Amino acid sequence: MRFAELMTIGTRIEAGTLEFSAEDIIRFAEKFDPQPFHLDPEAAKAFVFGGLCASGWHTCAGWMKMFLVYWATESERLRRQGVAPPKLGPSPGFRKLQWLRPVYAGDRITYFATLQASRELASRPGTWINTTLNEGINQHGDVVIRFESNVLEFA
Amino acid sequence: MQADRLHFEDFTPGRQFPLGPKTVSAAEIIEFATEFDPQPMHLSEEAGKASILGGLSASGWHTSAMMMRMIVDSFIGRSTCQGAPGVEQMDWKKPVLAGDTIEGQGVVLEARALKSRPGIGIVRMRTELGNQRGETVCVAEQSIMFRMRENGESKA
Numbered sequence: 001m002r003f004a005e006l007m008t009i010g011t012r013i014e015a016g017t018l019e020f021s022a023e024d025i026i027r028f029a030e031k032f033d034p035q036p037f038h039l040d041p042e043a044a045k046a047f048v049f050g051g052l053c054a055s056g057w058h059t060c061a062g063w064m065k066m067f068l069v070y071w072a073t074e075s076e077r078l079r080r081q082g083v084a085p086p087k088l089g090p091s092p093g094f095r096k097l098q099w100l101r102p103v104y105a106g107d108r109i110t111y112f113a114t115l116q117a118s119r120e121l122a123s124r125p126g127t128w129i130n131t132t133l134n135e136g137i138n139q140h141g142d143v144v145i146r147f148e149s150n151v152l153e154f155a
Numbered sequence: 156m157q158a159d160r161l162h163f164e165d166f167t168p169g170r171q172f173p174l175g176p177k178t179v180s181a182a183e184i185i186e187f188a189t190e191f192d193p194q195p196m197h198l199s200e201e202a203g204k205a206s207i208l209g210g211l212s213a214s215g216w217h218t219s220a221m222m223m224r225m226i227v228d229s230f231i232g233r234s235t236c237q238g239a240p241g242v243e244q245m246d247w248k249k250p251v252l253a254g255d256t257i258e259g260q261g262v263v264l265e266a267r268a269l270k271s272r273p274g275i276g277i278v279r280m281r282t283e284l285g286n287q288r289g290e291t292v293c294v295a296e297q298s299i300m301f302r303m304r305e306n307g308e309s310k311a
Contacts, residue, residue: 032220034227035236048237056239057220061191064216068193090196090208090247091215097242147242152207 001078003086003130003153004118012114016066020054022105028058041105053102059109059145060097063134066111089152092129097147101138109136109144116148126155161234163276163301166263174225174284175258179213184253187217200253212250218257218293219245222284226261235302237275242297249292257292259284264296274303 007013022041029038033055036043041052075085103109117131129150136145181200188197192214195202203211213221251257261282269275277298284293 028220032224034224035231037238055220055223056241057216057223061187061214061216061220064214065191089206090250092248093215093244093246094242095244097245099239099241102238 001083001086002118003088003128003151004115006074006078006086007113007115007132009115009117012112013070015063015070015111015113017108017110018062018066019108020058020062020103020105022052025052025054025058025103025105028061029055032057049102049104051102052105054104054107056097056099056145059099059103059136060147062109063111063136063145067113067134070113087154088130089127089154091149091151094147094149097145099145101142101144103136103138103144107144108139110138111136118153128153159233161230161301162304163235163266163268163278164304165234166266166276166278166280166301168263168265170263172226172229172261173258174222174229174260174282176256177221177225177258178256179221179251179253181211181253184211184213184217184251187220188214192216203252208250209252210250211253213252215245215247215293218247218251218284219295221251221257222282222293222295225258225284226282229261231299237300237302239297239299240277242295243279245293245295247293249286249290251286251292255292256287257284259293268303269300272300274305275300276303 037047037049038055044052078085112135114133116133118128121127131150134147138144196206196208197214200211261280263280265279269277277300279298282295285291
């Protein structure tokens with residue numbers, strides 16, 4: 001089955017919800033983004049965010065994590081129906097990533113993906129590139145992250 | 156102390172900052188992937204070899220996060236950084252394989268004051284990492300906000 005047959009263009013799917021605990025925010029930031037507003041709730045008060053908030057890259061990684069949870073469930077559902085799930089491969093990158101609002105400790109982010117385009121590579125027949133618009137929305141209904149990513153698909 | 160920090164005015168177009176180097180271990184790749192991107196090519200050498208990536212390779216999100224750490228260590232950590240609104244593009248051009256050493260540089264493309272937030276400016280940068288084989292592995296264009304020098308001290 002092709003990805004574009006499963007996720008029709010323009011249909012938004014809900015991938016899942018991830019809670020960002022203070023511990024997880026700090027653990028990620030210590031490794032990858034050690035800035036005061038990602039490390040220390042007290043120090044964060046002196047910055048525009050006003051409180052401990054997740055590294056933007058943590059919010060991105062959360063999308064990947066929840067998309068894969070969704071994908072595992074979806075693949076299993078297809079297999080049970082006797083349908084071979086689309087074979088998704090690596091991603092060459094993303095575009096237009098916006099961190100629209102901070103993700104604070106305790107926030108629950110629900111992630112979404114919407115297929116925008118699917119095209120076969122002229123240079124590599126049997127390989128498609130799928131473009132999805134991805135979003136994360138917090139428990140108040142505010143969009144916190146939005147980006148467009150590409151993922152390869154093999155025949 | 157605050158005056159020594161890199162402010163918006165210090166990010167003049169063309170200015171370069173070194174990034175890395177960092178050698179990426181198999182254990183780090185697997186640890187990140189287990190939590191955030193548990194796809195086979197990020198979890199085992201065998202599955203990586205069987206994929207088009209050619210070996211155990213870091214999640215692109217892991218590579219991006221490592222680039223962020225290099226940016227913090229190179230200049231953000233001694234700056235008036237106020238966060239970042241986004242990344243215009245990120246190209247993961249080659250896999251980062253276990254044992255690879257990645258390094259590169261960031262170059263300032265453009266710097267402008269934010270009308271909506273007096274005292275804050277936005278700096279657009281191109282950041283690029285390569286590996287020990289001379290291949291470019293990752294190229295990004297991103298924007299970062301910094302406080303300006305004029306009202307820096309009063310707010311510190």
